[in-house]
Amino acid sequence: MTAVSEASTEASLAQLLDLSGQVALVTGAGQGVGATIARYLAAQGAAVAVNDYRAERAESVAGQIREDGGTAIAVPADVTDYPAVRSAVERVSGELGPVSILVNNAGNAGAEPRAGRRGPFWESEPADWEPFLAVNLHGVLACCRAVLPGMVHSGHGRLVTVISDAGRVGEAGMEAYSAAKAGAAGLMRALARSLGRHQVTANCVAIGLTDTPTLAAVTGNPELTRKVLSNYLIRRVGRPSDAAAVVTLLASPAGSWITGQTYPVNGGFSVSQ
Numbered sequence: 001m002t003a004v005s006e007a008s009t010e011a012s013l014a015q016l017l018d019l020s021g022q023v024a025l026v027t028g029a030g031q032g033v034g035a036t037i038a039r040y041l042a043a044q045g046a047a048v049a050v051n052d053y054r055a056e057r058a059e060s061v062a063g064q065i066r067e068d069g070g071t072a073i074a075v076p077a078d079v080t081d082y083p084a085v086r087s088a089v090e091r092v093s094g095e096l097g098p099v100s101i102l103v104n105n106a107g108n109a110g111a112e113p114r115a116g117r118r119g120p121f122w123e124s125e126p127a128d129w130e131p132f133l134a135v136n137l138h139g140v141l142a143c144c145r146a147v148l149p150g151m152v153h154s155g156h157g158r159l160v161t162v163i164s165d166a167g168r169v170g171e172a173g174m175e176a177y178s179a180a181k182a183g184a185a186g187l188m189r190a191l192a193r194s195l196g197r198h199q200v201t202a203n204c205v206a207i208g209l210t211d212t213p214t215l216a217a218v219t220g221n222p223e224l225t226r227k228v229l230s231n232y233l234i235r236r237v238g239r240p241s242d243a244a245a246v247v248t249l250l251a252s253p254a255g256s257w258i259t260g261q262t263y264p265v266n267g268g269f270s271v272s273q
């Protein structure tokens with residue numbers, strides 16, 4: 001457990017952000033936003049299980065955290081494979097302790113090998129939607145289902161799901177992705193209702209254009225980047241740390257009275273949306 005009880009009124013900010021004794025599972029943490037989230041949670045004292053279905057990426061990030069003095073293990077698994085998720089959660093429980101923080105970060109916006117064809121939705125087939133729904137929605141359902149018995153049993157837990165502005169306001173041409181991310185936000189709100197009495201919070205962080213390897217096609221194209229940023233009040237591309245800082249706050253004792261919310265981290269894009 002953390003150094004700060006949920007009822008504490010005198011805690012310092014450092015105590016409120018202290019994750020000592022917590023066990024975090026971060027999905028899709030082999031690179032990009034998820035890797036930074038894993039490093040931030042470890043830096044605050046959490047033992048971190050680094051998930052990615054690309055095992056070498058998960059091993060690399062877990063190794064970096066250990067080199068920096070933190071506690072981390074790699075738990076490769078495909079979040080869309082429920083039995084594999086359950087095994088991963090059992091392994092985390094055995095090696096680090098029961099998961100008290102779940103960050104659903106793994107996502108597929110079309111860059112993964114299993115991604116549907118792009119094009120008008122009215123010309124699409126179910127096979128084009130399935131990969132988006134699988135990772136961005138079914139994966140979140142699977143991971144929440146796997147960790148929640150432990151959280152409910154202990155009377156403490158944090159669920160944080162990384163969604164997208166596409167899930168908040170919708171994105172033309174990304175209908176299945178938008179629907180899946182919006183679905184994940186709906187799931188967090190529903191879980192917030194059912195889990196509040198167990199001191200388990202459930203929130204989303206909705207991020208805008210963020211500089212990760214997967215988004216290099218956009219962030220490496222100055223003209224395209226300028227076009228996207230014309231809708232942002234703060235005209236820079238997001239950094240993984242922008243999202244990771246908010247996720248860390250929601251995962252910490254500082255977030256104990258915040259649940260059922262979606263936080264936009266997007267340079268003010270949401271003001272006009």
Ligand SMILES: NC(=O)c1ccc[n+]([C@@H]2O[C@H](COP(=O)([O-])OP(=O)(O)OC[C@H]3O[C@@H](n4cnc5c(N)ncnc54)[C@H](O)[C@@H]3O)[C@@H](O)[C@H]2O)c1
Pocket residue numbers: 027028029030031032033034051052053054057077078079080104105106107108109111112135139162163164165207208209210211212213214215
């Ligand atoms: N980068 C952006 O601009 C942006 C914008 C909006 C939302 N997001 C969301 O933020 C999250 C992180 O984005 P990112 O750009 O860092 O992603 P990324 O593609 O750079 O990294 C995601 C990681 O998840 C892993 N992964 C993919 N499918 C998986 C699965 N089924 N099981 C386990 N691991 C899996 C990948 O191997 C990869 O290492 C995603 O949910 C994404 O949808 C990103």
